[in-house]
Amino acid sequence: MPEPIAPVTCDAVWTAAEMRASTRWIHELTSEEKSELTRALASVRKKDLRIPFNAADFPLESMARRLALVRREVEDGSGVMLLRGLPVDDYGLEGTRLVYWGIGTHLGTALAQNPRGALLAEVRDAGGNQYTDPKARGYHTANRLPFHNDQSDLVGLLCYRRAKSGGLSFIASAAAVHNRILADRPDLLSVLYQPYYCDVRGEEPPGRRPYYIEPRFSVHKGRLFTQHGRTYIDSAQRFPEVPRLTAEQDEAMKLVDSLCGSDQFRLDMDFQRGDIQFLNNRVVLHSRTDFEDYADPDLKRLLLRLWLRTPGYADLPAYFAPRFEDMEHWLRNPVPA
Numbered sequence: 001m002p003e004p005i006a007p008v009t010c011d012a013v014w015t016a017a018e019m020r021a022s023t024r025w026i027h028e029l030t031s032e033e034k035s036e037l038t039r040a041l042a043s044v045r046k047k048d049l050r051i052p053f054n055a056a057d058f059p060l061e062s063m064a065r066r067l068a069l070v071r072r073e074v075e076d077g078s079g080v081m082l083l084r085g086l087p088v089d090d091y092g093l094e095g096t097r098l099v100y101w102g103i104g105t106h107l108g109t110a111l112a113q114n115p116r117g118a119l120l121a122e123v124r125d126a127g128g129n130q131y132t133d134p135k136a137r138g139y140h141t142a143n144r145l146p147f148h149n150d151q152s153d154l155v156g157l158l159c160y161r162r163a164k165s166g167g168l169s170f171i172a173s174a175a176a177v178h179n180r181i182l183a184d185r186p187d188l189l190s191v192l193y194q195p196y197y198c199d200v201r202g203e204e205p206p207g208r209r210p211y212y213i214e215p216r217f218s219v220h221k222g223r224l225f226t227q228h229g230r231t232y233i234d235s236a237q238r239f240p241e242v243p244r245l246t247a248e249q250d251e252a253m254k255l256v257d258s259l260c261g262s263d264q265f266r267l268d269m270d271f272q273r274g275d276i277q278f279l280n281n282r283v284v285l286h287s288r289t290d291f292e293d294y295a296d297p298d299l300k301r302l303l304l305r306l307w308l309r310t311p312g313y314a315d316l317p318a319y320f321a322p323r324f325e326d327m328e329h330w331l332r333n334p335v336p337a
Contacts, residue, residue: 058102
């Protein structure tokens with residue numbers, strides 16, 4: 001018989017009220033740290049380096065120690081870290097990209113985010129709709145993004161420009177939601193530990209199947225691992241060989257979304273220009289409201305996104321292997337833009 005499901009016990013189990021009462025997950029960059037980043041940027045520019053470069057090319061001292069604490073909080077703490085006050089106006093977009101990449105090199109190894117092998121992706125509205133186009137990616141639309149997580153251990157989002165209105169960011173502890181479902185509906189939690197089929201959205205390499213098969217929750221060597229994203233589960237139903245969603249699977253996913261969006265678990269993020277949000281994809285889910293953009297292209301909402309593998313997650317459940325094999329293929333065999 002399978003092991004009974006136990007409550008998750010770690011610092012990543014939190015409510016919105018507990019996070020609002022804490023500052024451990026927020027760091028305002030100091031003048032010394034900003035100066036270090038500016039010097040590192042100057043070094044990169046002097047060498048005429050381009051992304052990707054490595055941590056040795058972006059030398060940091062006190063900021064490197066700060067980033068070690070950031071990674072510790074994201075990997076083994078709340079799963080959330082907000083760095084505030086990056087002087088993006090001083091850097092400009094090109095300089096901001098270089099600084100952000102340099103910060104990422106001190107946290108982990110960047111992953112390809114699409115078949116073009118993009119290591120640093122731009123999150124902007126390109127006019128698509130992921131609800132009507134099964135090959136559209138949500139980060140290239142202005143639509144609401146339901147609670148979900150990404151493929152990497154850590155996702156970083158840097159706010160370069162905000163939208164005219166909307167585009168509000170929300171996060172929730174998947175670990176806390178897991179425990180609530182265990183307490184209230186253990187029958188549905190068992191369903192979430194069973195396989196679900198997730199659409200690859202036409203981005204699978206040649207010869208690969210167009211979907212992943214993964215549970216929504218699992219425990220591997222004592223650690224919780226979460227996969228969630230209702231949109232991609234629903235669009236996988238377009239494949240005739242994929243089993244039809246059961247009423248229990250549907251109800252279980254709706255319960256995850258409902259709890260994540262509740263006042264108890266939903267933490268509203270005041271995402272300002274120059275903020276960098278780092279999230280642990282294994283234990284934290286995130287969402288975004290729809291938004292209205294400016295007509296001027298130079299004012300349109302723009303975030304920069306990193307997907308990182310981090311040392312603390314060297315050991316993953318076996319079902320993640322196809323995702324990482326696909327990302328490795330994208331990196332080695334990028335499709336021309």
